[in-house]
Structures are given as C-alpha cells and as structure tokens.
Amino acid sequence: MEFKSVKEIVDFCQELFDDIGFARAREWKAAQPGRKVIGYMPVYVPREIIHAAGMLPLGILGGGADMEVIHGDAYYQSYICRIPRSTIEMAVTGKLDFVDGMVFPSICDVIRNLSGIWMLLFKDRYVRYFDAPQNFKDDIGGVFYSNELREFREGLEKLAGREITDENLRNSIAVFNENRRWVNKVYDFRAAFPWKAPSAEVYLLMRAGMVLPVEEHTRLMQAYLSAAEAGKRRMRDNCRVVLTGVFCEQPPLNLIRSLEISGCYIVDDDFMLVNRWLLGDVPADGDPIGNLSRAFLHHSAQTAAKYEPDMAEKGRYLLDAIRARSADGVIFAAPSFCDPALLDQPMMISRLEALKIPYITMQYAENSGQMQPIREQSGTFADSIKLWSAS
Amino acid sequence: MSNGVVKSTSQIVQKEMIGRNYDRITGGDAKVSSTFVPGNLNELLMCFDIANNLPEINAIQNAMRKKSGDMIMEAERAGHSEDVCTYVKADIGMMAKGNIAPNGKPFPDPDILLLSYTGCFTFMKWFELLREQYKCPTVMLHVPYAADGKPTRNMRDYIVRQLKDEVIPALEKVSGIRFDIDRLREYLRKSAIAEDDMVWMLESTKHRPSPIDCYFGGVYYMGPIFTAFRGTDEAIEYYRLLRLEIQDRIDKGLCAQTPEGDMPEERYRLVVEGPPNWTSFRDFWHMFHEAGAVVVASSYTKVGGIYDYEGFRHDPDHPLETLADYCLGVYTNRNLPTRVDMLVRNISEYDADGLLINSIKSCNSFSAGQLVMLREIEKLTGKPGAFIETDLVDPRYFSAANVKNRLESYFQMIDQKRRAGGSAAIVA
Ligand code: SF4
Numbered sequence: 105m106e107f108k109s110v111k112e113i114v115d116f117c118q119e120l121f122d123d124i125g126f127a128r129a130r131e132w133k134a135a136q137p138g139r140k141v142i143g144y145m146p147v148y149v150p151r152e153i154i155h156a157a158g159m160l161p162l163g164i165l166g167g168g169a170d171m172e173v174i175h176g177d178a179y180y181q182s183y184i185c186r187i188p189r190s191t192i193e194m195a196v197t198g199k200l201d202f203v204d205g206m207v208f209p210s211i212c213d214v215i216r217n218l219s220g221i222w223m224l225l226f227k228d229r230y231v232r233y234f235d236a237p238q239n240f241k242d243d244i245g246g247v248f249y250s251n252e253l254r255e256f257r258e259g260l261e262k263l264a265g266r267e268i269t270d271e272n273l274r275n276s277i278a279v280f281n282e283n284r285r286w287v288n289k290v291y292d293f294r295a296a297f298p299w300k301a302p303s304a305e306v307y308l309l310m311r312a313g314m315v316l317p318v319e320e321h322t323r324l325m326q327a328y329l330s331a332a333e334a335g336k337r338r339m340r341d342n343c344r345v346v347l348t349g350v351f352c353e354q355p356p357l358n359l360i361r362s363l364e365i366s367g368c369y370i371v372d373d374d375f376m377l378v379n380r381w382l383l384g385d386v387p388a389d390g391d392p393i394g395n396l397s398r399a400f401l402h403h404s405a406q407t408a409a410k411y412e413p414d415m416a417e418k419g420r421y422l423l424d425a426i427r428a429r430s431a432d433g434v435i436f437a438a439p440s441f442c443d444p445a446l447l448d449q450p451m452m453i454s455r456l457e458a459l460k461i462p463y464i465t466m467q468y469a470e471n472s473g474q475m476q477p478i479r480e481q482s483g484t485f486a487d488s489i490k491l492w493s494a495s
Numbered sequence: 496m497s498n499g500v501v502k503s504t505s506q507i508v509q510k511e512m513i514g515r516n517y518d519r520i521t522g523g524d525a526k527v528s529s530t531f532v533p534g535n536l537n538e539l540l541m542c543f544d545i546a547n548n549l550p551e552i553n554a555i556q557n558a559m560r561k562k563s564g565d566m567i568m569e570a571e572r573a574g575h576s577e578d579v580c581t582y583v584k585a586d587i588g589m590m591a592k593g594n595i596a597p598n599g600k601p602f603p604d605p606d607i608l609l610l611s612y613t614g615c616f617t618f619m620k621w622f623e624l625l626r627e628q629y630k631c632p633t634v635m636l637h638v639p640y641a642a643d644g645k646p647t648r649n650m651r652d653y654i655v656r657q658l659k660d661e662v663i664p665a666l667e668k669v670s671g672i673r674f675d676i677d678r679l680r681e682y683l684r685k686s687a688i689a690e691d692d693m694v695w696m697l698e699s700t701k702h703r704p705s706p707i708d709c710y711f712g713g714v715y716y717m718g719p720i721f722t723a724f725r726g727t728d729e730a731i732e733y734y735r736l737l738r739l740e741i742q743d744r745i746d747k748g749l750c751a752q753t754p755e756g757d758m759p760e761e762r763y764r765l766v767v768e769g770p771p772n773w774t775s776f777r778d779f780w781h782m783f784h785e786a787g788a789v790v791v792a793s794s795y796t797k798v799g800g801i802y803d804y805e806g807f808r809h810d811p812d813h814p815l816e817t818l819a820d821y822c823l824g825v826y827t828n829r830n831l832p833t834r835v836d837m838l839v840r841n842i843s844e845y846d847a848d849g850l851l852i853n854s855i856k857s858c859n860s861f862s863a864g865q866l867v868m869l870r871e872i873e874k875l876t877g878k879p880g881a882f883i884e885t886d887l888v889d890p891r892y893f894s895a896a897n898v899k900n901r902l903e904s905y906f907q908m909i910d911q912k913r914r915a916g917g918s919a920a921i922v923a
Pocket residue numbers: 185186187188211212213214215352353439441442443444445
C-alpha cells in the first residue's frame with residue numbers, strides 16, 4: 105500500500121467503511137491457513153491479547169446507516185437501540201460467518217445480553233463476555249481483572265491451538281503502544297488544525313483501524329498525517345466543540361459531516377474509545393498481564409461505562425478535553441435508548457453549567473436520515489458561540 | 496376485606512411489615528442506607544443496625560398509588576431522557592416532589608448509598624445520580640456478570656474482597672458499630688429457615704389447581720425476603736404463616752387467590768418472564784382472573800435471589816462467600832442460556848401451557864434478548880408463547896386494550912393447541 109494524497113487515503117478508508125461484508129478481513133484470514141478473526145464490540149477490549157494470539161481483532165460497530173435491517177427487528181423490540189439489531193442482522197445474513205469468535209465488553213445490559221444471544225444462536229462459536237472491574241484498587245479490582253485477562257488469554261490459546269507467551273504479549277503491547285501514539289497524534293493534529301483534518305476524514309481513518317491489522321493502520325495514519333500536514337485547505341470560521349456520548353452505536357457519517365458543515369469543528373470525541381482507552385504507553389517489559397491490568401485501573405479513559413468512585417472527579421475527562429483542546433462548547437450526542445450515555449448526560453451537563461460552558465444535546469440512531477434539523481441545531485449553536493465569544 | 500379487595504392473613508401481615516420498615520426509615524432513630532433489591536445485603540446491613548430503604552420498592556409503591564407518572568414527568572422536565580429506565584426517573588421525580596414516603600412522612604437523606612451493582616448496569620448510573628443529590632458516602636459492590644452460566648472462583652473472591660475491604664469498613668464508619676461475623680452468621684441462619692418455606696411456597700403451584708398465583712400474588716409473597724426482612728424472625732414467621740395458609744388452600748382444593756377472591760376455575764397455567772406493570776397492576780391481574788389464567792412460575796420472583804433452581808440457601812458457615820454467591824445468582828445476573836433453561840424447566844415441572852413475556856420498555860437488563868428467548872423456549876418445549884409490552888411505572892406505556900387483545904389471542908392459541916397440537920407465537 106503506497107498512498108500519496110489525502111484523497112487516496114480517505115477513499116481507501118471509505119471503501120473499508122462501506123464494505124459491511126468485511127472483504128479485507130476475509131482476505132487477511134484467507135492469506136494463511138489457520139488464521140483466526142475475533143470480533144469485538146464497544147467499548148474496550150485488550151486487543152493486545154488477540155493480536156498476541158496471531159489473530160485479527162475486528163471491531164464490530166453495527167451495520168451503519170445504509171444497511172437494511174430485515175431480520176434484526178424480529179430479535180429486538182423497538183425501544184432498544186439499533187446497534188444490537190444491526191449486528192444480529194449482519195450475523196444472520198452471513199456477513200460475520202468468517203469471524204471465529206466474538207467478545208462482548210461490559211458496557212451495558214444490551215451488549216451484555218447480546219453475548220447470551222450469541223451463545224444461543226451460534227453455539228459452535230467462541231463467545232466471551234469481557235468483564236472489567238468497577239473497583240480500581242490493585243489488590244481488589246486489579247486481582248480480579250488480571251485473572252479475567254488470564255482467562256481471556258487461555259480461551260484464545262485454546263482457540264488458536266497454541267500458547268500465547270509473555271514475549272508474544274510484550275510484542276503486541278509495543279505494537280499497540282505505537283498505534284495509540286499515532287492515534288493521539290492524529291487527534292492532536294486535528295485539534296491544532298481542524299480545517300486540515302476534517303472530522304469525517306479522521307473518523308474514517310479511525311474506523312479503518314477497526315478492520316485493518318494494527319500495523320497497517322499505524323502506517324495509514326502516518327501516511328495521512330504527512331499528507332494532511334502538507335495539504336492546503338481553507339480555514340473556516342467554525343467554533344470548536346467536543347462531541348461526546350458516541351462511544352457505542354455510531355452516528356451516521358453524514359451527521360459528523362453535518363456538524364462541521366454547519367459550523368462546528370470537532371476537536372475531540374469519544375467515537376472509538378478502544379483505540380484511546382489506555383491513556384499512555386503500557387510498559388512493554390515485565391509482566392504483560394499486570395501491565396495491562398494496571399493501565400486499565402490507573403490510566404484509562406473515563407466514560408459512562410465506568411464507575412467514578414470520587415464524585416469530584418466525575419466529568420474530569422470531559423473538562424480536561426475541553427481545556428486541552430481549547431473547545432468552545434460540547435455537543436452531547438447519544439444514541440436513542442442508550443442508558444449509559446443518557447443517564448450520564450445530566451451529570452456531565454451539571455459540570456458544564458457550573459463553568460458556563462455552552463452545550464447542546466441531540467439523539468440519533470446509526471441510520472438517522474434527516475440531517476436538516478441537526479444542521480440547524482448545530483448551526484445555531486455555532487452562531488451563538490461566536491456571538492457569545494465576540495461580546 | 497377493604498375496598499372490595501380480598502386479603503389473606505399473610506397479606507395483611509406482609510403489609511404491616513412493609514409499613515413498619517417505612518416507619519423505621521422515616522423515624523429518625525436509625526441510620527439509613529439505600530440499596531437495590533437484586534444483590535440486597537440485608538443481613539449485612541442488620542449487623543450495623545442500618546435501616547434498608549429500597550428505591551425500586553418506593554417506585555412500585557408510588558406507581559400503585561398512581562403517583563409515579565407525575566414524578567417521571569418531573570424528572571423529564573429536569574432534563575432526564577424519555578428513553579431511560581423509569582424507576583430512576585420515578586425516584587428522582589419523587590425527590591423533586593418532596594421525597595415523601597408511603598407513610599406520609601419525608602424520607603431522610605440516606606446515610607449511605609450501598610451501590611450493589613448486580614444484574615443491571617443502570618444501577619450504577621442511578622446511584623451516581625443520587626450521589627449528586629445527597630452527597631453522602633457511596634460504596635460500590637461490583638458483582639461480575641455470570642456470563643458463562645456459572646460464577647467463577649475469581650468472581651466470588653472479588654466480591655468477598657470488596658465486602659471485606661470496602662463495604663464492611665464503610666458500613667462500620669457510617670454506623671459506628673464494629674462488624675461482628677457471628678451476628679451475621681445468626682442472621683444468615685434465619686434467612687435459610689425462611690428461604691426453605693419460601694421455596695415450598697414457590698413449588699406449591701405444582702398442584703392442580705394452583706393454590707396461589709406466582710406472579711401477581713408472587714410479588715407480595717416475595718416482599719419480605721426480597722426487602723428488609725431476610726434474616727429476621729419476622730420473615731421466618733411470615734413464611735411459616737404463608738405455608739400454613741397455602742396448605743389449607745391445597746387441602747380445600749381452592750384455585751389461586753386474587754384480589755377478587757378465589758379464581759373459580761383454573762383454565763390456563765402460565766410461566767411469565769419479566770416484571771409486572773405496576774401502574775395498572777390490578778387491571779392487569781384482572782385480565783388473568785377473568786380468563787381463569789394462573790401464573791405458576793415467574794422470573795420476577797427470582798429477581799431478588801434464586802432459591803428454587805440450584806437449591807441455594809444462605810450458608811451461615813461461609814458468611815461472606817454466601818453473600819457473594821447470592822449476589823452472583825440473582826436472575827438478571829444470569830446469562831440468557833441459563834434464563835432460558837430456568838424457564839424451560841419451569842414450564843415442564845409446573846406443567847404450564849406456555850410462556851408469556853411481559854417486556855418492559857424501561858428495562859434493558861430484562862428485555863434485551865427476550866424475543867430470542869421466546870423462540871428458543873418455544874422450540875425446546877413445543878408450547879406456545881406470547882409477547883406483550885408494557886412499562887414498570889410509566890403509565891404512558893400501558894395500553895389495556897392492546898394487552899387484553901394479545902392475552903385473548905394467546906388463550907385462544909392455547910385452546911387450539913390443546914385441540915390440535917403444534918406451536919405458534921404471538922409477537923408484538
Ligand atoms: S448504544 Fe448504548 S444502550 Fe445500545 S448497546 Fe451501545 S451502550 Fe448499550
């Protein structure tokens with residue numbers, strides 16, 4: 105893969121994004137006998153362990169805006185968000201038939217119960233509900249989590265038919281450290297020059313990381329950054345916003361575009377937290393399981409799926425992002441019927457109100473079609489921010 | 496009999512017990528904790544003389560008194576989404592409306608929020624929200640999900656460790672009372688005695704006709720063990736009394752008792768999955784009474800602990816471990832295949848005509864996956880199933896006409912099936 109221009113890179117990412125049959129991952133699997141693919145859902149799984157088993161971690165983020173859901177509605181009531189129904193649709197229509205196992209992280213009861221649906225419907229597949237601690241002390245939650253990681257490792261060893269050595273794990277930790285550094289560089293670059301790295305592009309670039317081997321994704325980000333840095337693009341008079349609440353069911357790409365077109369540069373977001381969940385490098389020497397565990401306990405993102413033991417710290421992650429990215433305001437976008445995002449929202453809002461930080465709220469589904477109201481709402485928001493900062 | 500409602504002695508006793516608990520909570524003498532029904536550590540709270548206030552029970556009480564609708568609207572006006580669990584909004588709305596307990600006295604602010612995160616993600620957000628309001632100590636007990644059907648050693652050890660290092664020290668601090676493990680053992684011993692009689696009650700519905708209803712009636716019968724009475728002499732006495740009462744009904748060959756009196760005839764025996772609707776509880780029950788339908792087993796009577804599946808009883812010889820096992824075992828903490836197995840066994844062991852799912856708009860923990868469960872259970876039992884949709888405490892989501900229509904069609908389907916064999920489903 106040799107990319108020259110931003111357009112080439114973005115076209116490539118768009119192609120991956122549009123391909124809900126996962127041709128690329130299928131090719132990867134077919135390239136060598138015995139290769140295995142492990143699907144995972146939001147919000148966080150330690151992909152390092154899957155990688156160390158020689159398997160491809162494949163992010164499954166629902167069917168997107170264009171996939172027609174025909175069977176999925178027979179699996180889910182109308183008052184449940186859309187991502188599980190479109191994921192089931194993908195599974196029952198054969199789009200995930202090459203996926204050897206699925207991992208369902210502890211994010212909410214919907215994804216949790218989807219793990220059980222998988223067990224009932226696909227009895228021959230590897231299924232793991234991946235639990236993470238809500239107690240963040242090394243000798244309590246840390247012990248539990250390290251054992252969960254070991255169980256996960258053993259399950260994958262069985263599936264792979266080989267041992268996952270500590271050395272394998274340390275190598276994978278280093279590979280993901282490298283990837284995370286580049287993810288952060290892209291985010292930093294976008295925050296510094298949002299007109300040079302429009303959010304829809306950055307989004308597609310990060311989505312590519314859900315389906316590509318991690319090393320390839322790192323190279324893609326490197327290529328994107330050098331092309332984007334060199335690019336000449338017009339700076340618009342947009343305000344700067346943090347977009348939050350989008351950590352599971354993804355908004356349609358059009359919604360992301362609409363926000364920017366209407367005057368809001370997205371300077372931070374929580375779209376795919378899995379690639380930024382751990383906040384720094386994980387030590388690539390010593391005990392890899394202990395290192396992954398400590399990284400989770402002490403250096404991981406704060407989000408609705410995690411308990412915040414200290415009330416004073418609640419919302420800190422969002423406030424820090426606002427400050428670090430010099431954001432003017434916040435857009436809370438939540439999937440309809442999403443308990444974690446919607447229940448967290450009032451608490452986040454109270455933090456913003458105390459600091460007089462402007463915000464708006466909106467709801468979406470992955471297949472929301474009507475963008476006009478969104479554009480009007482975010483356009484008015486952008487205008488009011490500009491007026492407010494001018495006064 | 497009052498307001499045309501027929502009540503048995505045990506029901507009157509149960510009502511008095513719940514009333515007494517509210518008097519204790521609002522009396523001002525005891526420290527008060529708020530905690531949830533699933534994973535409710537009543538025996539442990541008793542070791543610290545802490546009164547146990549359960550917000551779900553408050554929401555239910557308010558719904559049955561037709562007050563929850565306004566409370567929910569109040570919470571929505573304050574910025575809470577229409578799409579989230581209505582128990583949470585009923586609770587938050589109740590605070591906004593003065594936080595008045597069912598006995599007419601104001602609830603005190605809790606001294607501690609015991610966030611027993613068992614079987615439901617929303618619990619965590621709910622108490623984070625309450626913590627904002629009360630700014631009181633909040634202690635988390637994270638109970639991992641029994642995703643592979645069986646709790647693991649790691650899960651159990653994790654819970655025990657949290658109990659020892661987090662929960663007990665927090666309760667000691669709030670109450671000023673030192674933890675005495677022998678006191679806990681004594682309460683657990685009492686729990687197990689009451690649990691034996693309680694399981695006898697659950698299994699009494701194997702009789703034909705069933706002497707009780709194990710869904711609508713069941714919620715009353717489960718009240719003491721699911722709330723503030725597990726581990727008390729009162730609970731032992733209540734379940735002993737209930738057992739005598741039910742035995743008497745069996746001896747007399749009576750059909751299930753309902754608020755309108757004994758059902759004259761038992762025509763349908765059902766297993767029900769999902770919580771009831773509380774805002775139209777009587778109307779809902781009436782539809783069953785009218786049709787001669789009795790619920791012989793329900794998953795809702797397992798929501799605060801499962802005692803009739805693997806024979807679990809609180810074990811005084813392993814006090815903290817048994818609390819861990821109890822928390823891990825509650826119904827919504829079980830994976831879907833286990834829930835399916837439980838219901839399939841109920842259908843066959845209680846000789847039921849089929850499964851009715853009351854799917855709750857509010858509750859992802861119960862509802863996500865129920866359509867798959869329905870199909871799986873139909874396949875495994877060959878018995879017809881039906882699916883209705885309501886809400887817990889939001890009156891906007893109970894459509895009596897729809898529910899009634901569906902139930903009637905379901906009963907007709909059972910009749911047909913009896914005549915002809917085969918299976919079919921009614922899905923909303
Ligand atoms: S969108 Fe929200 S409710 Fe739905 S699966 Fe994701 S986290 Fe759960």
